[in-house]
Amino acid sequence: MYTIFCAILPAFLVIAAGAIVEKRQIMPQNTAYALSAFALNIAIPCLTFHIMSTAPLDKMTQWSWWAGILSVQTGFYIVYYFLARLRGRDTGEAVISSLSVSFANVGFVGLPVIMNIYGDNNDALTVAGLVMVAANTLPVISQMTLMVWSRKKKKRPEQKKAHLHTKLWNFFKQYILGNSVLMSTVLGIAVAASGIHIWDALDKGIAMIGYTAPVCMLFTMGFSMRENIATAIARHSIHFLQQLWICTLRLVVLPLLTLFIMMNLGIDPLWVAVTCIVSATGSAIFVSALAQIYQAVPGQASMTIAVTNLLSLFSLSGMLMILQHLGYLSL
Numbered sequence: 001m002y003t004i005f006c007a008i009l010p011a012f013l014v015i016a017a018g019a020i021v022e023k024r025q026i027m028p029q030n031t032a033y034a035l036s037a038f039a040l041n042i043a044i045p046c047l048t049f050h051i052m053s054t055a056p057l058d059k060m061t062q063w064s065w066w067a068g069i070l071s072v073q074t075g076f077y078i079v080y081y082f083l084a085r086l087r088g089r090d091t092g093e094a095v096i097s098s099l100s101v102s103f104a105n106v107g108f109v110g111l112p113v114i115m116n117i118y119g120d121n122n123d124a125l126t127v128a129g130l131v132m133v134a135a136n137t138l139p140v141i142s143q144m145t146l147m148v149w150s151r152k153k154k155k156r157p158e159q160k161k162a163h164l165h166t167k168l169w170n171f172f173k174q175y176i177l178g179n180s181v182l183m184s185t186v187l188g189i190a191v192a193a194s195g196i197h198i199w200d201a202l203d204k205g206i207a208m209i210g211y212t213a214p215v216c217m218l219f220t221m222g223f224s225m226r227e228n229i230a231t232a233i234a235r236h237s238i239h240f241l242q243q244l245w246i247c248t249l250r251l252v253v254l255p256l257l258t259l260f261i262m263m264n265l266g267i268d269p270l271w272v273a274v275t276c277i278v279s280a281t282g283s284a285i286f287v288s289a290l291a292q293i294y295q296a297v298p299g300q301a302s303m304t305i306a307v308t309n310l311l312s313l314f315s316l317s318g319m320l321m322i323l324q325h326l327g328y329l330s331l
Helices: 001-022 031-053 063-086 091-102 104-120 120-133 137-153 164-177 180-196 201-210 214-234 240-263 269-279 287-293 300-327
Strands: none
Touching: 001 031, 001 104, 001 214, 001 300, 031 104, 031 120, 031 180, 031 201, 031 214, 063 091, 063 120, 063 137, 063 240, 063 269, 091 137, 091 240, 091 287, 091 300, 104 120, 104 214, 104 269, 104 300, 120 137, 120 180, 120 214, 120 269, 137 287, 214 287, 214 300, 240 269, 240 300, 287 300
């Protein structure tokens, strides 16, 4: 138990450091935004490119794994969305709630935890990178739904005169080309598939930038934690039973469902372990940003981010214990 706790504690110590720095006002208030922008647009893309460009191509074509991870994430999202709509929630709240329970904090907590547990194990990093790619399908679905909902709410219908190819190009430009993590992954896979050798000095430089991502992400999360809680309090969004329900689904039900599905697909133990560890993290910070942009229960989203990520210390510990007991992990 002590070994397991020590395996994930460093990540939460960095989060705590960020919270202390923010509390003491040692750094400017826009630090969280600046670090997030750096991590999401530069550091994580560099890291995913480095991981994918150096990974064997056969590691990326585990079709049973792709079917498992996409079905459990997307299926959970869709089911929760329709249940929320049946309960009378509007589209905005249903989307944010569904994203909160299904979109794991892969980049900001999952990847640093995997790097801490597995070190320089390239196979583990490859799986973590692919989980990040698979998880990106959920924000695309959510943002498209929220855009339509926002237009209807503001009584600004879409322009019907736009040609189909224009709409397709706008979609591609915004959700594909504009997704730096996805594009860096695709570029990395293309390099690996073509057999192109990247100049060693350049590859090391990209890797150096990429490996700053875990610390930046964890520190940023701690830095913005108090702000998320303050936002929730200001908007009177602390609903105990609702948060308990979301936390149970996000931190218990979905990780166990992921483990069950992965175990029954005959997937490599390492792939099962990494996927399940990442699935036991809290809700992704992006959920809060999306809620703020479209004014869809931002207070509730902020509280969910704070609570689920704080409690993920226990869900991650529990998942590591289960994986170790089943023989999928050795610490």
